Amino acid sequence: MGTKLLAALALVAAGAVAWYAAPPSSDGSAALPPVATRASEPRAHPVPGQGFDRAAHSTTDPSSIWVIVNKSHPIEPSDFRPAIALVRGYQVAVPAAGPLEDLLAAADAEGLGLKIASAFRSYDYQLSVHAAHVAERGHVAADQVSARAGHSEHQTGLAVDLVTPADPGCDFDACFADTPAGRWLARESWRFGFVVRYRAGTTAVTGYSPEPWHLRFVGRELAAELHRSGDPTLEEFFDVSGGDYPAAEAGDD
Ligand SMILES: [Zn+2]
Known part of the structure; x- marks a missing residue:
């Protein structure tokens, strides 16, 4: 667990309300979401599927292994050829x-x-x-x-x-x-x-x-x-x- 998250947990535990003033993380992503629920209900093991990232691959790019092609979603461009x-x-x-x-x-x-x-x-x-x-x-x-x-x-x-x-x-x-x-x-x-x-x-x-x-x-x-x-x-x-x-x-x- 990162020191930033530990510090945030401490703030929550102390009832601090300065949460929204937390600066964006160094990679530019938004401030961490509230963690009170997660902190109060620790899980000993990760739940299967919970960490699955459904946005890891495109579902529209025909060269993506997750592309969905059906009668509502034709291949774009129509003359696509894979490697x-x-x-x-x-x-x-x-x-x-x-x-x-x-x-x-x-x-x-x-x-x-x-x-x-x-x-x-x-x-x-x-x-x-x-x-x-x-x-x-x-x-x-x-x-x-x-x-x-x-x-x-x-x-x-x-x-x-x-x-x-x-x-x-x-x-x-x-x-x-x-x-x-x-x-x-x-x-x-x-x-x-x-x-x-x-x-x-x-x-x-x-x-x-x-x-x-x-x-x-x-x-x-x-x-x-x-x-x-x-x-x-x-x-x-x-x-x-x-x-x-x-x-x-x-x-x-
Ligand atoms: Zn077939």
């Missing part, structure tokens, strides 16, 4: 590469044989992916399963779709969640800094049907905090809007 590294022949954003290698190696050690099916997708490639879904099932259904160009996490390079040759019938299907690989990812991926981004029961928040195969790298710190807090989506954790496309953009054009 790329290769993992097993697939392009991923540099920060996600090492952790993804680790996750795949751990899955291999469990005999799960996970394979990457899709990783970084450029704006133009996403355009063609979405168009193919629209041609196959129409606009409304396509938007439930595929992002419009500029709205896909895959364009950040932080998202990967995984499949397992052991259960090919469940590739890109909800039943992937009940395969050994799907269960392992749901249980263990946070240890490597990933989250299952579109979980069952979150469609109204994320705007997408459950995708137990779609992992999003957010870093070990945030993944552990989400695991601890139980928040099922990035939108809820950061209080960022999600759901469907804005009404002006929706519609059967």
Whole structure:
């Protein structure tokens, strides 16, 4: 504890009211907040999550590991391309590469044989992916399963779709969640800094049907905090809007 804080505590204990005259600290930040509550209720151990800094990374910069991309929050600029590294022949954003290698190696050690099916997708490639879904099932259904160009996490390079040759019938299907690989990812991926981004029961928040195969790298710190807090989506954790496309953009054009 710094001498300045000790002095402040002494002032509070003495009932002094000169608190607001305390000068800013040397780093220019504002005066310390009142500490009476903290002083009277000492905690022997830090409370998990209490020190988590939700502003440590940007949620809007597409090169940030915490960026939130959804139907309400497209990638800006729309032609963004991340710095790329290769993992097993697939392009991923540099920060996600090492952790993804680790996750795949751990899955291999469990005999799960996970394979990457899709990783970084450029704006133009996403355009063609979405168009193919629209041609196959129409606009409304396509938007439930595929992002419009500029709205896909895959364009950040932080998202990967995984499949397992052991259960090919469940590739890109909800039943992937009940395969050994799907269960392992749901249980263990946070240890490597990933989250299952579109979980069952979150469609109204994320705007997408459950995708137990779609992992999003957010870093070990945030993944552990989400695991601890139980928040099922990035939108809820950061209080960022999600759901469907804005009404002006929706519609059967
Ligand atoms: Zn995906």
